[in-house]
Amino acid sequence: MDKGSNTKLRILEEAMGFVAQHGFAQISIGKIASRMSMSRTGVISHFANKADMQIAILRHCEQVFKSQVIMPSVSSDPLQHLLNYFQNWKNWVFKYKNQPKMTCPFVKAISEFQDRDDCKVRRCIVDQQKRNLKFIASLVQKNIDAGIFSADVDPQHFSLTSYGYYLSHNINRNLIGSENADKIFMTQISTLIQYSLAEE
Template sequence: MNKGERTRLEILKQSIIHSSQYGLADITIGTVSKLCNLSRTGVISHFENKEDMQIAILEYGEALFRERVIKPAWREDPLEHVISLLGNWADWTSEMFKEHQVSCPFIKAVVEFQNRPSSKVRTFTIEQQNRLLNYLTHRIDRCVEQNKLTSEVDSVAIAYELYSLYLGHAITQHTVLINASDTLFKNSVARLLKQYQV
């Protein structure tokens, strides 16, 4: 990895932490130059513009998500896999950035850019969340195929319910007793899946 690649990586590392704290919309060329002790020109040399930089940050975050959440969740039993996936997903940002008070940067970005229809960042956030929902749906499909969950309910509907539980958890985990939020979420996931078990 050459110096330019190392600098770009450091920009993305610092920016994903910052956006997990303050939101992606708060990320500007000026913000990043201060975070990384670089000149504005030094930051601009790595990205076409602010939107491209924000998308690169989300892509970097997605790569972290695959490494920290999706890959370690793998289980041979498909239902155990889904439960493990949701467990890893519950607090992945706080596990990654222990020294910071953070929340999911993807959800922050979806909310921040939802009313900006012409934004490339908004388009990317929607595609990103759809990839995640599709992945979860495929995991549910596998549970149905192996007779772990009922085929009477559409897999998309079950995945949507699990996804919605996570969204609620991501927002409320900082408004309820911190020691209780993770347990409440995991218990909710278990109850939801139990009602669909064969």
């Protein structure tokens, strides 16, 4: 990795921590430059504008998500693969950054851009969430194909339901501050899986 690429990666790492704490709307070239003790010119040379920087941050977050959640979840057992995914997903950003008052950057992005007019940043967020939902559905389909889940299970419905649990987990853990948030989330997932199992 050359010096320019390494600097950009460090900027994106710092920016990921910032948006997980403060959100995408609050980020600016100046704030990131200040946090990294760099000049504004030094930071802005890596991005065309604020929207370009926001998209770069989102894509960096997705790469981190793959390395922290998707790849470590892999198992030859379809059910274990699915369980691993949810176990790794529930607090992935805290395990990676471990900074106070952090929320999943994707949840931050969704809440900030869901009601905005169409724009490049919003389209990036939509595409990312579609990929995540599709990935969860693919794990569910593998369980159906293996005879672990009932053939009546709708992978898309399962995927959306589990995502709803993840969003409520973020509210319960980060806003309400429930000490049982992780346990509640995994109990919800376990119940969803139990309802999906094929009859023996």
